[in-house]
Amino acid sequence: MSHAVYAPVDGATLAATLTALPAISERLGGKATDWRIREVGDGNLNLVFIVEGEAGGIVVKQALPYVRLVGDSWPLPLERSWFEYNALTEQARYAPRLTPQVFHFDREQAMIVMEYLHPHVIMRKGLIRGVEYPHFAADIAEFLAATLFNTSVLAGSAAEHKARVALFAPNIALCKITEDLVFTDPYREAPLNRWNRPWLDAQKQAFERDAALKAAAQARKYQFMTSAQALIHGDLHTGSIMLTSTDTRVIDPEFAFIGPIGFDVGAVLGNLLIAYFAQEGHEAAPRQRDSYREWIFDQVKAVWTGFHDRFLALWRDARGGDAYPASLFTSVEDRSAMEAERQRFMRVIFEDSLAFAGAKMIRRILGLAHVEDLESIANAERRAKCESKALQLGRQLLLEAKAFSDIAEVVGAARAIHGA
Amino acid sequence: MSHAVYAPVDGATLAATLTALPAISERLGGKATDWRIREVGDGNLNLVFIVEGEAGGIVVKQALPYVRLVGDSWPLPLERSWFEYNALTEQARYAPRLTPQVFHFDREQAMIVMEYLHPHVIMRKGLIRGVEYPHFAADIAEFLAATLFNTSVLAGSAAEHKARVALFAPNIALCKITEDLVFTDPYREAPLNRWNRPWLDAQKQAFERDAALKAAAQARKYQFMTSAQALIHGDLHTGSIMLTSTDTRVIDPEFAFIGPIGFDVGAVLGNLLIAYFAQEGHEAAPRQRDSYREWIFDQVKAVWTGFHDRFLALWRDARGGDAYPASLFTSVEDRSAMEAERQRFMRVIFEDSLAFAGAKMIRRILGLAHVEDLESIANAERRAKCESKALQLGRQLLLEAKAFSDIAEVVGAARAIHGA
Numbered sequence: 001m002s003h004a005v006y007a008p009v010d011g012a013t014l015a016a017t018l019t020a021l022p023a024i025s026e027r028l029g030g031k032a033t034d035w036r037i038r039e040v041g042d043g044n045l046n047l048v049f050i051v052e053g054e055a056g057g058i059v060v061k062q063a064l065p066y067v068r069l070v071g072d073s074w075p076l077p078l079e080r081s082w083f084e085y086n087a088l089t090e091q092a093r094y095a096p097r098l099t100p101q102v103f104h105f106d107r108e109q110a111m112i113v114m115e116y117l118h119p120h121v122i123m124r125k126g127l128i129r130g131v132e133y134p135h136f137a138a139d140i141a142e143f144l145a146a147t148l149f150n151t152s153v154l155a156g157s158a159a160e161h162k163a164r165v166a167l168f169a170p171n172i173a174l175c176k177i178t179e180d181l182v183f184t185d186p187y188r189e190a191p192l193n194r195w196n197r198p199w200l201d202a203q204k205q206a207f208e209r210d211a212a213l214k215a216a217a218q219a220r221k222y223q224f225m226t227s228a229q230a231l232i233h234g235d236l237h238t239g240s241i242m243l244t245s246t247d248t249r250v251i252d253p254e255f256a257f258i259g260p261i262g263f264d265v266g267a268v269l270g271n272l273l274i275a276y277f278a279q280e281g282h283e284a285a286p287r288q289r290d291s292y293r294e295w296i297f298d299q300v301k302a303v304w305t306g307f308h309d310r311f312l313a314l315w316r317d318a319r320g321g322d323a324y325p326a327s328l329f330t331s332v333e334d335r336s337a338m339e340a341e342r343q344r345f346m347r348v349i350f351e352d353s354l355a356f357a358g359a360k361m362i363r364r365i366l367g368l369a370h371v372e373d374l375e376s377i378a379n380a381e382r383r384a385k386c387e388s389k390a391l392q393l394g395r396q397l398l399l400e401a402k403a404f405s406d407i408a409e410v411v412g413a414a415r416a417i418h419g420a
Numbered sequence: 421m422s423h424a425v426y427a428p429v430d431g432a433t434l435a436a437t438l439t440a441l442p443a444i445s446e447r448l449g450g451k452a453t454d455w456r457i458r459e460v461g462d463g464n465l466n467l468v469f470i471v472e473g474e475a476g477g478i479v480v481k482q483a484l485p486y487v488r489l490v491g492d493s494w495p496l497p498l499e500r501s502w503f504e505y506n507a508l509t510e511q512a513r514y515a516p517r518l519t520p521q522v523f524h525f526d527r528e529q530a531m532i533v534m535e536y537l538h539p540h541v542i543m544r545k546g547l548i549r550g551v552e553y554p555h556f557a558a559d560i561a562e563f564l565a566a567t568l569f570n571t572s573v574l575a576g577s578a579a580e581h582k583a584r585v586a587l588f589a590p591n592i593a594l595c596k597i598t599e600d601l602v603f604t605d606p607y608r609e610a611p612l613n614r615w616n617r618p619w620l621d622a623q624k625q626a627f628e629r630d631a632a633l634k635a636a637a638q639a640r641k642y643q644f645m646t647s648a649q650a651l652i653h654g655d656l657h658t659g660s661i662m663l664t665s666t667d668t669r670v671i672d673p674e675f676a677f678i679g680p681i682g683f684d685v686g687a688v689l690g691n692l693l694i695a696y697f698a699q700e701g702h703e704a705a706p707r708q709r710d711s712y713r714e715w716i717f718d719q720v721k722a723v724w725t726g727f728h729d730r731f732l733a734l735w736r737d738a739r740g741g742d743a744y745p746a747s748l749f750t751s752v753e754d755r756s757a758m759e760a761e762r763q764r765f766m767r768v769i770f771e772d773s774l775a776f777a778g779a780k781m782i783r784r785i786l787g788l789a790h791v792e793d794l795e796s797i798a799n800a801e802r803r804a805k806c807e808s809k810a811l812q813l814g815r816q817l818l819l820e821a822k823a824f825s826d827i828a829e830v831v832g833a834a835r836a837i838h839g840a
Contacts, residue, residue, distance in 0.1 A: 153645045158599055159592045161645065166589035169582045176578055179742060188748055211757030214748055219761060222743040225573045225581065228648045322599060323642040328608055328634055337631035341639060 006078060006109055009062055011037045014049055018060070021104055024113055029055020041068070045076065045254070050116055057116035058103060063254075069369065070192070076173055080254045081110035083171040087256035088112070090164075090231055091143075094150040098143040100242075100249050117249055120242035124372055127238060127275040128282060130292045137299045139248035140241065140268055141306025148261045149314040151231035153323040161258075161322075165228055168257040175225075175257055178234065182359055183221035186366040187214045195366050199384030203391055204366055216399050220355050227260035234259065236267040237360070238275065239371070262352025265307055270357030270394070272300050273414055274364060274373050277390040280418070281377030293418075297411045304353070304407040308346055315342055351401040354410060358397030361390050389417045426498060426529055429482055431457045434469055438480070441524055444533055449475020461488070465496065465674070470536055477536035478523060483674075489789065490612070496593055500674045501530035503591040507676030508532070510584075510651055511563075514570040518563045520662075520669050537669055540662035544792055547658060547695040548702060550712045557719045559668035560661065560688055561726025568681045569734040571651035573743040581678075581742075585648055588677040595645075595677055598654065602779055603641035606786040607634045615786050619804030623811055624786055636819050637782075640775050647680040654679065656687040657780070658695065659791070682772025685727055690777030690814070692720050693834055694784060694793050697810040700838070701797030713838075717831045724773070724827040728766055735762055771821040774830060778817030781810050809837045 009017055015032045018024050028035055030053045041048035041061075045068050049060040063081040067074040085105045092099045104113035126133065153161045185193055187207055195204050207213060233240065234255025242249045276296045283289040316339075319326050329338040364371045365387045374390075377383035393414050397404075404410055429437055435452045438444050448455055450473045461468035461481075465488050469480040483501040487494040505525045512519045524533035546553060573581045605613055607627055615624050627633060653660065654675030662669045696716045703709040736759075739746050749758040784791045785807045794810075797803035813834050817824075824830055 153642065158596055158645055162589045162592050162595070165648075166586050169586035169589065172579045172582050175582070179578055184745065184748065209751065209753070211749070211751065211753040214754065215744075215757045215761040218744040218748065219765075222573065225578055225743055226648045228585075228646045323645055324635075324638040325604065328604065328638065329631070331629065331631065333629070333631040334634065337635045341635040345639075 004108060006065075008047060008064060009049070009060070009109075009111070011039060011049070014051065014060060018051065018058075018113070021113070024058060024104060027056050027058060027103065028053030045069070045080075052116070057118060059100070059114050059116045061112045061114065063110035076177075078110035080171065080174050081105075081112060082107055083168060083174070083256055084252070084254035085112055086167060087231065087233065087253035088114075090151060091147045091233075091250070091253065094146040095143045095250075098139055098146075098248055098250055100251055117242045117251075120244050120247065120249065122239055123241040123243055124238040124271070124275070126243070127272075127296070128278070128373055128376055130279070130282070130289060132292070132295050133243050133245060133248070135246060135248055136241075136243060137302035138306055139243075140250075141303050141310055143248075143250050144236075144265055144268070144303075144307045145310035145314060148230040148232065148264060149311050149318075151258075152229055152261070152321070154315055154321040155318055156321060158322045161228075164231055165258045168231065171255075171257045174234070174255045175259075178255060179221055179225065181367050181369060182363045183217050183224065185368065186363050187217055190368075192368040193366060194368060194370065196380055196384045196387055199381055200365070200387060200391075203388060207362070207366060207391075207395070210395070213395055213399055216355070217359060220359055220398070223260050223352070224263060228258045229261045230258065231256060232259040232261065232264045233267075234263070236264045237271040237371070238268075238373075239271075260352055260356075262349050262354075263356045265304070265349065265353035266356025266358075267360055268303055269300055269353060269410075270360035270397075271364075271371070271373075272296055272303070273357065273393060273410075274361055274371060274390050276300075276414055277386045277393070277418065278373035278377065280389075281374070281379075281382050281386045297414070300411055300414075301407050304350070308350070311349075312342055312346060350407075351404075354397045354404055355401040358394040358399070358401070361394030362398065365391055365394075389420075392417050424528060426485075428467060428484060429469070429480070429529075429531070431459060431469070434471065434480060438471065438478075438533070441533070444478060444524060447476050447478060447523065448473030465489070465500075472536070477538060479520070479534050479536045481532045481534065483530035498530035500591065500594050501525075501532060502527055503588060503594070503676050504672070504674035505532055506587060507651065507653065507673035508534070510571060511567045511653075511670070511673065514566040515563045515670075518559055518566075518668055518670055520671055537662045537671075540664050540667065540669065542659055543661040543663055544658040544691070544695070546663070547692075547716070548698070548793055548796055550699070550702065550709060552712070552715050553663050553665060553668070555666060555668055556661075556663060557722035558726055559663075560670075561723050561730055563668075563670050564656075564685055564688070564723075564727045565730035565734060568650040568652065568684060569731050569738075571678075572649055572681070572741070574735055574741045575738055576741060578742045581648075584651055585678045588651065591675070591677045594654070594675045595679075598675060599641055599645065601787050601789060602783045603637050603644065605788065606783050607637055612788040613786060614788060614790065616800055616804045616807055619801055620785070620807060620811075623808060627782070627786060627811075627815070630815070633815055633819055636775070637779055640779055640818065643680050643772070644683060648678045649681045650678065651676060652679040652681065652684045653687075654683070656684045657691040657791070658688075658793075659691075680772055680776070682769050682774075683776045685724070685769065685773035686776025686778075687780050688723055689720055689773060689830075690780035690817075691784075691791070691793075692716055692723070693777065693813060693830075694781055694791060694810050696720075696834055697806045697813070697838065698793035698797065700809075701794070701799075701802050701806045717834070720831055720834075721827050724770070728770070731769075732762055732766060770827075771824075774817045774824055775821040778814040778819070778821070781814030782818065785811055785814075809840075812837050 019032045036052045047062045051058050063078045066072040067076050088102050101115040233253045240252045279289040439452045456472045467482045471478050483498045486492040487496050508522050521535040653673045660672045699709040
């Protein structure tokens, strides 16, 4: 597989490719001719194959040199596979239970062979069906806290951090997608924008003219471009989470780079809040999904609270970070001042997370890439009602993040907009 | 010169080394045996030679593999010369009038051959003698605004910025010096700390026990380690400025990396404020230097105001930055919101600059590396009075940066401490 010129695999050639990898062949078991291979990539950027043999299954993910959603008019570096591989490796160090296992990586072919998650489903699909996942919030809170804390200078040395920064800095093209599609295009006329016409025409126009909102979006874009806090997943929406009732995994970190902590936290919160507003489009009768809406609210609260508490616990226990070295804070007064500083730090992360959540909600309704939670609502007018409410909350979060005193107030704001 | 194993040059071998460089030989003129060579490095880290021939002079700066101030027990990568060369090159693009011209760079030998600045003096020495430099404030304000704005995503693309980040990220060792010596060691017992004993013993102890101050210092260290705003000089004190009454140059950017804008601005302000408090140790009679003190205050105000106004002017005119793209802000309301956002941004830079200025003042009095402004005051008790006042203001700036509404209030605080 290695050192060959890049070529996209297909179902016909993949078995031969995998046969050359003894560990993979063994994992699949049986004869290569009996392996069942299907392409399942429903994402925007890559080929994804599930390969099953008599002993087990694997997933093969190969980058394509263009954006699949748009076509080959939009080239995209294969090298993103290298960043995904490095992110998966780093995340597995700190949240091994919550990432897919990587079996093989081929940089030339931009191909990662990894664990077949089964019977996991993409969380977004579960949210559409109204499925409750009892371990989701605790697991994602753990993933966020463990990966974001441990790849920061709160946990490690400046030298390690600068090495991480240099490793991921070349992931330029995927960061640029976020810079454009999340922070900029939804607020202007851009050829790739889509929205639910004509229902949202007025709201789209209002957003384009909302000077304060645009300034707020750009301030967050600036933060995204200049804040090197931790290795972030970079695309942690509910389509990047696969789970069952007992197991949770975070996949697809090809947007990873050293960025602001709140961007990952906000991605989870924003997508949960989209799912909340989408319920109205999925229920057979009004109020039918009231209890599921409450479950989503509980997840919003539990993800933030769980992340907050776990991140702080890791920080309080840390001894090896170059920032805020524990050796400097040994007296009772020191520890009290340091705890106040931690609370101040987490308050900023809270505001960051809300603002990024708002930006993520807006881009899914007025930008290029939409989400199934909303797209699967067949009646466009009914969908527009959900979308409009999500836009209202998104705007409020992005513009007034500092005004929310806690996560319960965020839930309260969503409830008020839903009921209005 | 290139591809040879690194070896420190000395006066005896340097002429032969330079003879191999035709452009340099020509610039010096005459016979190599007639070149006058003297080692003038009074800094902490490097060899510096002035070479003069009949046609002209040059400076040769070569990194040593250890910290000169401490000795070979403290190794330091030669590669810092590479970062200095790249920083000089980048700064010359945006502030060509204010940087020394580079004639030759040899990465193997960690050697930069550059313009001999003559009859320039190190500004710190001029400040000690009470010399006024009429162009200083405007020139340094221009240097700060031009280099910091133009190496940010306000001026350029995200791709350019990430390339800069990757280029300078390996300058780990010199950043680590700042992290330790500026932000950490002054606030704890560290073997390399020096202070004016016994006069400052109580103040040193008080700083070690000042929990809120330590938390503030660490918050600024965290910012130094994670804020990737612009290519900063990284060591922009008055010993890195050479000038005459008509010409100003910024030298020695070996600490350069992509860091917080306020760190450079604060370095200038903090060192001016140290010079202010040092005057009391240099005047022959009380109040003798009152007018020079006022001149320094004028510089503090003019540097900040000049930087602020010029940075904003560059920003208002910018069309090419990926952050806050001008195309997004075209209506009257847009431009008004964008101007408010610029003011908000500059307010944060102001607070950052004050806090970093405070940290820089403190480290020069309680840490390893001191400054001649104070060290040249022969009477230790008299010196301690100056140092103690500078420490008071440093503490106030670091701890309460947000409380200052403008630069005039900073000057007012310095005046109050001086007069107390």
